Amino acid sequence: MGRGGKRGGRGGGRGAKNGGHISGERQSYKRFEDLRRDNDNFRKYYLAQNIVSEDEFPELMESMRTVLPTNFRITGSRQQAIDIREQIMDEFIPFIKETSIDGAEIEPPHPLEWYPNNFGWQFSIPRVALKKSKELSKFHSFLVTETEVGNISRQEAVSMVPPLFLGVQSSHYVLDMCAAPGSKTAQLIEALHSDVEAGQSPTGLVIANDADYKRACMLVHQMNRLNSPNIVVTNHSGERFPNIYRMDAQGMRIPRDVVQFDRILCDVPCSGDGTTRKNVRVWEKWRADDAHSLNPIQSKILQRAAYLLKTGGRLVYSTCSLNPIENEAVVAHVLDHFEGALKLVDVSEQLPALKRRPGLKTWKVMTRDGNLHDEFESIPLDEAGRGRRKYMQKFFPLDQARMEELHIERCMRIYSHLQNTGGFFVAVLEKVAPISVDEKRKAAAEAAALAATVEKIKSGNAAAVDISCLESTAAPATKRLAGESEAGDSDADSVSLKRAKIGSAQISIAGDDGSGDEEEDGDEDQAKRPLYRPDEPREDPALPENPFVFLDASKDDLRAILEYYGIRDTMSRNGFLSRIENGAFRSVYHVSDSVRQLMELAGQRLRVVNTGIRVFSRNSVKGAGCSFRLVCEGVPQLLPHLPDRYVVEASFGDLKTILNEINPLLTALSDECHERLRQVPPSTSVVMVYDPAKHALDTEKPYTRMTAKLSIPCWRGHASLSVHMDKNQLCSLIHRVLGRTVDRNAVGGYRLENNRTAASAEARAALGDGSDAIQADSA
Ligand SMILES: C[S@@+](CC[C@H](N)C(=O)[O-])C[C@H]1O[C@@H](n2cnc3c(N)ncnc32)[C@H](O)[C@@H]1O
Numbered sequence: 126m127g128r129g130g131k132r133g134g135r136g137g138g139r140g141a142k143n144g145g146h147i148s149g150e151r152q153s154y155k156r157f158e159d160l161r162r163d164n165d166n167f168r169k170y171y172l173a174q175n176i177v178s179e180d181e182f183p184e185l186m187e188s189m190r191t192v193l194p195t196n197f198r199i200t201g202s203r204q205q206a207i208d209i210r211e212q213i214m215d216e217f218i219p220f221i222k223e224t225s226i227d228g229a230e231i232e233p234p235h236p237l238e239w240y241p242n243n244f245g246w247q248f249s250i251p252r253v254a255l256k257k258s259k260e261l262s263k264f265h266s267f268l269v270t271e272t273e274v275g276n277i278s279r280q281e282a283v284s285m286v287p288p289l290f291l292g293v294q295s296s297h298y299v300l301d302m303c304a305a306p307g308s309k310t311a312q313l314i315e316a317l318h319s320d321v322e323a324g325q326s327p328t329g330l331v332i333a334n335d336a337d338y339k340r341a342c343m344l345v346h347q348m349n350r351l352n353s354p355n356i357v358v359t360n361h362s363g364e365r366f367p368n369i370y371r372m373d374a375q376g377m378r379i380p381r382d383v384v385q386f387d388r389i390l391c392d393v394p395c396s397g398d399g400t401t402r403k404n405v406r407v408w409e410k411w412r413a414d415d416a417h418s419l420n421p422i423q424s425k426i427l428q429r430a431a432y433l434l435k436t437g438g439r440l441v442y443s444t445c446s447l448n449p450i451e452n453e454a455v456v457a458h459v460l461d462h463f464e465g466a467l468k469l470v471d472v473s474e475q476l477p478a479l480k481r482r483p484g485l486k487t488w489k490v491m492t493r494d495g496n497l498h499d500e501f502e503s504i505p506l507d508e509a510g511r512g513r514r515k516y517m518q519k520f521f522p523l524d525q526a527r528m529e530e531l532h533i534e535r536c537m538r539i540y541s542h543l544q545n546t547g548g549f550f551v552a553v554l555e556k557v558a559p560i561s562v563d564e565k566r567k568a569a570a571e572a573a574a575l576a577a578t579v580e581k582i583k584s585g586n587a588a589a590v591d592i593s594c595l596e597s598t599a600a601p602a603t604k605r606l607a608g609e610s611e612a613g614d615s616d617a618d619s620v621s622l623k624r625a626k627i628g629s630a631q632i633s634i635a636g637d638d639g640s641g642d643e644e645e646d647g648d649e650d651q652a653k654r655p656l657y658r659p660d661e662p663r664e665d666p667a668l669p670e671n672p673f674v675f676l677d678a679s680k681d682d683l684r685a686i687l688e689y690y691g692i693r694d695t696m697s698r699n700g701f702l703s704r705i706e707n708g709a710f711r712s713v714y715h716v717s718d719s720v721r722q723l724m725e726l727a728g729q730r731l732r733v734v735n736t737g738i739r740v741f742s743r744n745s746v747k748g749a750g751c752s753f754r755l756v757c758e759g760v761p762q763l764l765p766h767l768p769d770r771y772v773v774e775a776s777f778g779d780l781k782t783i784l785n786e787i788n789p790l791l792t793a794l795s796d797e798c799h800e801r802l803r804q805v806p807p808s809t810s811v812v813m814v815y816d817p818a819k820h821a822l823d824t825e826k827p828y829t830r831m832t833a834k835l836s837i838p839c840w841r842g843h844a845s846l847s848v849h850m851d852k853n854q855l856c857s858l859i860h861r862v863l864g865r866t867v868d869r870n871a872v873g874g875y876r877l878e879n880n881r882t883a884a885s886a887e888a889r890a891a892l893g894d895g896s897d898a899i900q901a902d903s904a
Pocket residue numbers: 128129130131132137138284302303304305306307308309310334335336337340361362363364392393394395422426
């Protein structure tokens with residue numbers, strides 16, 4: 126299917142039905158093998174566009190008919206990613222080199238030469254063949270398991286390109302406008318975290334948005350594997366992504382001061398005709414009209430993004446379509462519309478190994494009768510004089526001088542025969558001047574303040590310099606959140622707190638009004654809206670789950686949890702939130718200060734589908750010290766703030782015992798480890814930590830190279846310890862530490878029965894040890 130997906134849900138607006146295609150015609154269903162991998166109109170259309178020379182065209186067409194190789198990307202924290210890369214090099218490449226299928230040797234996977242750090246990979250065997258191959262089942266199982274746990278992302282090579290050109294840094298506010306299913310969002314998050322110490326939060330954030338609610342939920346799954354407190358998943362039509370206003374010192378919205386983003390990705394819905402190698406049905410469904418239907422929404426999304434981008438910020442517009450009407454036409458007309466405020470960036474020096482062709486400056490438009498036209502006026506009128514109704518001037522190129530001026534050649538076209546990938550289009554844009562009246566006004570005020578400051582410094586009156594004019598307009602909210610009270614601020618603080626509690630609570634439709642126009646939306650006073658009450662019926666029945674509400678760390682259950690586990694103050698108390706159900710919560714999530722601030726500013730305007738990392742979950746074990754336990758995905762986030770009493774060091778022998786037994790008796794562990802665990806009260810969560818650096822000289826080591834610290838959340842029962850991980854994580858860990866491949870499907874009820882010794886099971890039964898009750902985390 127094309128990458129448009131279905132647009133629906135609230136605000137989805139017009140949708141690309143039938144898997145991204147507009148036709149709406151029912152196709153008679155043909156078997157995969159019977160599909161014709163050609164289309165006369167497609168051939169005629171693209172030959173006329175001169176996307177490649179006439180001589181090269183057959184090669185392009187031929188490559189578009191072949192099945193794609195398998196591609197994947199190594200994800201996760203840097204150290205972990207290096208370990209996985211080395212595992213592929215040390216274990217799987219030698220294994221595949223020695224493997225043959227029907228007597229034929231197999232070319233082992235190789236890194237994509239243009240992807241940084243050898244983290245992008247290609248394997249000549251197509252996905253389906255890999256899945257079916259008995260010989261390669263071990264490698265397939267590795268890819269599946271590591272994908273599930275989030276160490277690997279199975280992603281088409283060209284789809285990895287757009288985020289690389291955004292240059293995301295840890296302080297950036299990033300908006301991914303059409304994000305589902307989220308493979309590029311994952312890259313954006315990784316980039317955000319890449320230059321930050323483990324356990325620290327970047328100061329920036331990523332909003333992953335999609336117009337289709339169900340698809341936005343796919344982002345949640347992706348998010349759970351990414352373990353980032355800096356991500357918010359939202360559900361808006363990109364072209365109407367709401368304005369989020371800054372607040373003044375009194376906690377009131379500043380009507381014309383909108384939060385803008387440093388980086389925006391517009392990976393827009395498209396006809397997807399660059400994906401024929403993956404989606405064979407594109408051949409038979411292809412119609413020139415699809416691009417005509419998509420161009421308007423693509424242009425609107427890009428225009429809205431331009432408003433939301435900071436001056437000096439960078440934006441990437443991308444599609445997996447080869448069609449100039451979805452690509453160069455959109456970029457050229459939007460650039461033209463903004464009269465020089467947006468510019469195409471020359472990225473020819475970046476990723477030099479990536480083979481690409483320049484953007485087109487001329488193209489033709491195909492009408493329904495199959496004729497091609499160079500200009501709008503050449504399309505004949507029908508009898509009713511309305512023949513051009515379905516076509517628009519903006520489907521055509523601008524005049525050539527203007528196209529030259531805009532440097533349309535700086536757009537990148539990637540074709541399948543260039544480096545054995547799918548087809549893709551990428552344009553990198555920079556905002557060099559403000560666009561809206563408000564932005565211009567604000568920029569002028571800032572420039573005037575700066576000039577005044579410089580003047581004061583020059584005149585030697587430095588003491589009178591007010592540096593506040595140099596700070597961002599977010600300063601009041603930021604200061605408040607940082608606890609810096611301003612004179613007479615107590616009321617403001619209480620307003621602010623109320624707003625914070627509203628969080629994303631009331632996600633009313635009225636907030637979804639970011640029209641992309643310079644017009645104000647008339648929603649001047651957000652504070653006049655009723656406050657959210659958890660026990661009141663929800664206002665937005667389209668969202669099936671209760672909204673998130675920020676929790677007060679000094680109250681009730683949350684205070685008890687933080688006290689019980691002794692969570693240090695280094696973990697921000699502002700970031701805890703939950704969904705309230707019948708006045709209580711089951712799980713506690715944690716978000717970064719940047720997300721908290723954004724949600725505070727956004728109030729009801731943002732339809733938040735999900736955010737944060739789950740850190741605590743309600744626990745049903747009787748007699749437990751705390752009614753909440755630690756959650757596996759939250760452990761990396763909590764660990765730096767957890768006191769030593771809940772963190773127990775494991776030797777390699779202990780690690781083996783834990784992974785072999787899953788639920789070992791405490792007596793089966795080393796004396797040292799046993800003694801440490803005896804100091805922890807029974808019926809509580811603990812984290813077992815194995816630090817490879819401390820055991821570098823040990824003779825026994827993990828099966829694969831391991832340099833990143835392992836932290837394994839466990840439940841300390843009366844007599845035994847049980848691992849709290851989902852089965853994919855467990856399988857991944859067992860393979861990496863013990864070298865054993867465990868069939869995920871055989872891991873019934875997350876118990877790994879085969880690994881447990883009968884003796885320890887009997888002993889547990891005799892002791893009535895409660896640890897069995899909650900053996901592993903559900904994913
Ligand atoms: C090409 S896909 C995005 C792929 C995604 N960036 C990735 O790398 O996984 C386009 C997405 O746009 C969404 N979409 C369609 N219309 C939209 C709109 N008006 N605003 C925002 N998203 C939209 C679709 O639901 C679909 O998930």
